[in-house]
Amino acid sequence: MFRYTYYHVLYVGLINIMxxxxxxxxxxxxxxxxxGMLIAIVIGSVMALSMMVCFEHFPGLGLPEICDLYLPKWLTTFNCLLxxxxxxxPAGVIVVYSYSETIRMFFYPDMNPYMNLLLMAGAAAWASSRSTRTVQFINEITTIVSSPVIFIILMKAIFGPNLNWDAIRYVSGYIKEPPSFLTVASATFLFSGYMSLTIFNRLHTEGFKFRFRWLVPLFGTLFLSVTFFVPIGFHGTVGVEKFVYLWSMTADSMVLEYGFINRVLYVFLLIFTGLSLLFVMNTWHISILLIRYAxxxxxxxxxxPVPQINIWLALAAGVISFAYMFAINMERNEIVSTVWLVARFFMEIVFLTLMLYFAWRRKKEKACV
Structure with missing residues (x-):
């Protein structure tokens, strides 16, 4: 069962472009x-591995149930709602809006944006209202189907003739420049897949252990390096800053010579449609269950059957997405995303601190038995 956690690590690392x-x-x-990326790799890896070790002490329990063991009920309720x-x-709302606008701009710019959002938000809302085990199975199927194509595209980008390694080496020479807090906080997002244990740890049975933990820092480091350096290699040290849809334009700079497939962009957008919906499904599902527990x-x-409250809460998330689209544009969305990345970083630190305390209490309890 531990493999399911790595699916979350994988798709969260990939969805960082949204x-x-x-x-x-x-x-x-x-x-x-x-x-900043080097510091983020260390911080993100330590936080992810520490959280995974803590959750091993509580098989079959999500973070809300663990909080109920050691905290007042009002504080657990506050944590869940917060x-x-x-x-x-917000994570799901940001991604469903960002990707619905991205795919509309590249595939059918004349289409009503609300219609495109309806298709994506409707699919994500329906999937997020399912049971936790069903959602986990969807994670596995989608990740296994999508990952090989994604890795082919990444290998094509890295080893293709159009990648300018001189531009990458030039930017790498600025390693001594001190980073901003925003750089470190945003880069740690690629390691945040472990936070799905907040709810999905309920699926783990007694005695489970995470094996191959080295995959977490490996995935995070790989995706962080690729998503940063590849666009620089394709567009240059100066030109790379001029693109709004950075990775979509990077994918459109590649060509696949496999049968009828030529432009990588179409394959890229198709695969990321599935990954975006997967991310939104999981974030809204976790949000629904946290509210229900509270x-x-x-x-x-x-x-x-699926409880009616799941469906109503999922529909509410979809309605919020429409309200968000009405009040926002791509520039404001980037600002909101930046604020969310920083808030997420602090929230992860708080939850890690709580889990370290809970794990210490559990070990102390076992020692007294």
Whole structure:
């Protein structure tokens, strides 16, 4: 069962382009992005591995149930609502808006943007309202189907003739520049897949252990390096800053010579449609279950039929997406994403601190038995 956690690490690392992480790093490529990424790799890896070790002490329990063991109920309720409303729900809203606009601009710019959002938000809302075990199975299927194509595209980009390694080496020379806090905070997002354990740890049985933990820093480091350096290699040290849809234009700079497939852009957007919906499904599902736990503390991993409250909360998330599109544009969306990345970083530190305390209490309890 531990393999499911690595699926979350994988798709979160890939979806960082929709949270504008590469754009933030590119803006600071001469002013500390390199050192900031190195610091983020260390911080992100330590936080991810520490959280995974802590959750091993509580098989079958999500973070809300663990909080109930050691904290007052009002504080558990506050934590659940805070994380749901300000972290998990906005993450899905930002990504579904960002990707619906991206795919509309490249595929059918004359289409009504609300119609495109309806298709994506509707699919994500329906999927997020399913049971936790069903959502986990969807994660596995989508990740296994998408990953090989993504790695082919990445290998094509890295080893293709159009990548200018001199531009990459030039930017790498700014390693001594001190990074900003925003650089470090945003770069750690690529390691944040472990936060899915907040809910999905309920699926782990007694005695489970995470094996191959080295995959977490490996995935994070790989995706962070690729999403930052590849656009620089394709567009140059100066030209890379001029693109709004950075990675979409980077994909459009590549060509696949495999049968009827020529432009990488179409394959890229198709694959990331699935990954974006996967991310939104998971963030809204976690948000729904956190709200439900705060309301009545009665949540199980298998629920047949699906409770009506799941459907209503999922529909509410979809409606919020429409309100967000009405009030925002791509420039403001990038600002909101930046604020969310910083807020997420602080929230992860708080939750890690809580989990370290809970794990210490659990070990102390076992020692006294």
């Amino acid at each position: 949270m504008f992480v590469p754009s933030i790093l590119i803006r600071e490529r001469f002013t500390g992005a390199i050192l 994380a749901s409303i300000f972290i998990w729900l 309301l009545n503390r009665s949540v199980t991993v298998e629920e047949v």
